[in-house]
Amino acid sequence: MKIWQALKEAIASLSANRTRSFLTVLGIVIGVGAVIGVLSLGQGAEASIIGQIESIGTNVIYVFRGNTSEDVTNPNSLTTADADALANRTRAPHILNISPVLAGQSSVRFGDESTQTSIMGVVENYAEVTGIELSEGSFFTESNVTNRSSVVVLGPELAERLTGRQTELVGTTVHINNYPFRVVGVTKAKGGNQFSSPDMDAYIPITAMQLRVKRQSIPNAVDFLLIQAQDSQSIDDAMQEAKSILRSSHRLSSRQPDDFTMTNQQDVLSIANSITSILTIFLAGIAGISLLVGGIGIMNIMLVSVTERTREIGLRKALGARKFDIQLQFLTESAMLSVFGGLIGVGFGWLLGEIVGAIAANSGTPLVPQISLNSVLLATLFSLAVGIFFGWYPALRAANLEPVEALRYE
Amino acid sequence: MELTSQASRPVIDVRNLTKDYRLGEIMVPALRGIDLQIFPGEMVAIMGPSGSGKSTLMNMIGCLDSPTSGEYYLDSLLVSDLKDDELAIVRNQKIGFVFQNYNLLPRIDALENVTLPIRYSDITANMRQRAEAALQSVGLGDRIHHKPNQLSGGQQQRVAIARALVNEPAILLADEPTGNLDSQSGKEVMDLLLNLNQQENTTIVLVTHDPKVAAQAKRIVQLFDGLIKTPEEAS
Numbered sequence: 001m002k003i004w005q006a007l008k009e010a011i012a013s014l015s016a017n018r019t020r021s022f023l024t025v026l027g028i029v030i031g032v033g034a035v036i037g038v039l040s041l042g043q044g045a046e047a048s049i050i051g052q053i054e055s056i057g058t059n060v061i062y063v064f065r066g067n068t069s070e071d072v073t074n075p076n077s078l079t080t081a082d083a084d085a086l087a088n089r090t091r092a093p094h095i096l097n098i099s100p101v102l103a104g105q106s107s108v109r110f111g112d113e114s115t116q117t118s119i120m121g122v123v124e125n126y127a128e129v130t131g132i133e134l135s136e137g138s139f140f141t142e143s144n145v146t147n148r149s150s151v152v153v154l155g156p157e158l159a160e161r162l163t164g165r166q167t168e169l170v171g172t173t174v175h176i177n178n179y180p181f182r183v184v185g186v187t188k189a190k191g192g193n194q195f196s197s198p199d200m201d202a203y204i205p206i207t208a209m210q211l212r213v214k215r216q217s218i219p220n221a222v223d224f225l226l227i228q229a230q231d232s233q234s235i236d237d238a239m240q241e242a243k244s245i246l247r248s249s250h251r252l253s254s255r256q257p258d259d260f261t262m263t264n265q266q267d268v269l270s271i272a273n274s275i276t277s278i279l280t281i282f283l284a285g286i287a288g289i290s291l292l293v294g295g296i297g298i299m300n301i302m303l304v305s306v307t308e309r310t311r312e313i314g315l316r317k318a319l320g321a322r323k324f325d326i327q328l329q330f331l332t333e334s335a336m337l338s339v340f341g342g343l344i345g346v347g348f349g350w351l352l353g354e355i356v357g358a359i360a361a362n363s364g365t366p367l368v369p370q371i372s373l374n375s376v377l378l379a380t381l382f383s384l385a386v387g388i389f390f391g392w393y394p395a396l397r398a399a400n401l402e403p404v405e406a407l408r409y410e
Numbered sequence: 411m412e413l414t415s416q417a418s419r420p421v422i423d424v425r426n427l428t429k430d431y432r433l434g435e436i437m438v439p440a441l442r443g444i445d446l447q448i449f450p451g452e453m454v455a456i457m458g459p460s461g462s463g464k465s466t467l468m469n470m471i472g473c474l475d476s477p478t479s480g481e482y483y484l485d486s487l488l489v490s491d492l493k494d495d496e497l498a499i500v501r502n503q504k505i506g507f508v509f510q511n512y513n514l515l516p517r518i519d520a521l522e523n524v525t526l527p528i529r530y531s532d533i534t535a536n537m538r539q540r541a542e543a544a545l546q547s548v549g550l551g552d553r554i555h556h557k558p559n560q561l562s563g564g565q566q567q568r569v570a571i572a573r574a575l576v577n578e579p580a581i582l583l584a585d586e587p588t589g590n591l592d593s594q595s596g597k598e599v600m601d602l603l604l605n606l607n608q609q610e611n612t613t614i615v616l617v618t619h620d621p622k623v624a625a626q627a628k629r630i631v632q633l634f635d636g637l638i639k640t641p642e643e644a645s
């Protein structure tokens with residue numbers, strides 16, 4: 001019997017038992033659905049995390065005080081002097097920009113509205129380093145930084161919360177830590193997550209930060225440094241150069257370990273990637289178990305079907321069906337059942353992802369579920385394999401029935 | 411023996427065939443040494459009391475079951491030498507089987523039931539036309555899309571005959587084909603078989619309990635307790 005005839009017969013036989021066929025594949029539907037749903041959300045989350053990380057720029061290096069892997073007593077603070085030393089083009093040809101950051105929490109008030117949020121004390125090229133863009137106004141200038149000007153750039157969400165709007169804010173005044181600051185710009189929305197939301201931040205010159213918001217015992221100390229390399233290829237060179245400059249400005253002898261730590265976006269990205277790949281393996285495990293359960297369900301119903309149709313099998317053999325024909329017939333049925341279940345499962349999983357995505361979007365976390373063609377193909381192929389694997393034994397049993405005995409079966 | 415002239419070698423040649431069924435510890439002998447030759451174009455009726463082994467013999471002739479001992483040549487082919495798949499081809503090409511209870515597949519219509527043997531053969535060209543022609547020849551050209559439960563018993567048996575004929579087999583085997591039918595439709599089915607034998611020269615072996623039916627055949631074989639009674643013994 002030809003394969004397309006087997007397919008036609010399988011469709012006829014499965015649709016003769018619609019309810020049973022549907023209930024049989026429910027295990028596969030739920031298994032594949034759950035996997036596709038969670039996978040689509042996972043890929044959506046991964047895309048948004050990676051998007052956020054990459055939006056800062058992949059050629060950015062973070063420098064923190066202290067050393068996480070080696071014991072360093074009394075590490076030197078990072079200072080604006082360090083930032084100045086790093087700005088030396090001849091010693092550090094691969095470094096493009098440096099932005100020291102002094103961050104802190106403070107109250108921000110506009111009229112009667114007031115809120116607590118994080119204030120970022122930065123320099124003029126912070127916007128370039130981190131890829132911040134403005135929806136109105138402009139970022140503050142180098143002279144604002146040298147003059148300790150009380151100017152501020154607001155994140156859009158912060159602006160919205162304080163003033164109820166995101167436009168026509170340039171020139172207005174907000175109070176930070178009870179000092180008046182003139183608004184010079186509003187940034188474009190960047191999105192965020194539950195841990196950090198740049199859209200709620202306010203950016204002021206680092207000098208104004210030191211003076212008005214966060215007084216330091218070491219006057220020019222900063223929280224961390226952002227270093228922008230010339231391009232993503234020169235990151236390693238830039239890190240090497242920054243390391244030797246910082247070691248000499250911190251007067252470390254060659255025996256002493258670094259008293260600062262550097263990471264870059266690529267490291268962070270690879271951590272994010274390894275987390276998502278662990279997640280994927282975990283999901284694959286769940287998928288495997290649910291498909292196993294679904295497959296056993298299919299095997300069970302195929303065995304029932306073989307028993308029910310013993311006379312039919314006997315008749316087909318009497319009419320000239322070979323073992324292969326009978327086996328093909330039942331294998332086609334089980335494979336079709338489970339691929340059918342897999343396809344419904346894909347639809348079901350897609351729906352699941354959309355619903356969860358919509359709920360997440362409503363509660364302020366933008367999460368766009370993504371279904372890749374790969375995961376759909378994989379789910380379909382996997383269902384096919386499950387159908388063939390678990391249909392094999394019932395089909396073999398059908399094929400090996402003796403014609404007379406099968407015909408005599410009541 | 412004028413039938414064994416040069417041209418006709420037996421299409422069915424059974425020699426000393428035995429069949430034992432095993433029931434737990436005991437062996438039940440169903441056939442105890444059958445010798446039977448049937449020639450092309452013959453119509454043979456097999457009679458005998460219930461349990462005498464008629465169906466068992468038919469199943470052997472139809473290659474549905476294998477004997478315990480003895481030889482069976484079908485069209486000069488030694489059947490016991492054949493493997494499973496070769497037997498399937500023999501059943502498909504050389505044998506048409508008609509059962510007492512019709513054995514049509516209930517899900518599919520008459521036409522599709524008749525196409526089944528074609529689907530299991532190598533030559534699937536003109537499948538529809540051939541099946542339609544077979545249904546026409548049993549007088550059911552206007553019922554091709556009826557499901558079995560939309561047909562009378564006699565009509566169902568005629569569909570079964572069309573199905574048995576569609577691959578143009580060497581022999582037609584019918585195990586009590588009129589057993590489930592009233593006398594009128596039984597007569598119709600018998601007329602059909604007689605006609606096939608006389609007009610198309612189809613070799614037919616049929617089992618029946620009805621002496622009137624058997625009388626229409628050219629030859630009657632009496633089975634008794636797994637053995638063939640000779641005509642002398644029978645009379």
Ligand SMILES: Nc1ncnc2c1ncn2[C@@H]1O[C@H](COP(=O)(O)OP(=O)(O)OP(=O)(O)O)[C@@H](O)[C@H]1O
Nearest residue numbers: 431432433438440459460461462463464465466467
């Ligand atoms: N599968 C089987 N297992 C055990 N014994 C069997 C089996 N099939 C048939 N027999 C026995 O073999 C003998 C012949 O059976 P068979 O069916 O050939 O009789 P029959 O002549 O066709 O009878 P009927 O006219 O009632 O159809 C009987 O004694 C029966 O009990």
Ligand SMILES: [Mg+2]
Nearest residue numbers: 464465466585
């Ligand atoms: Mg019988």
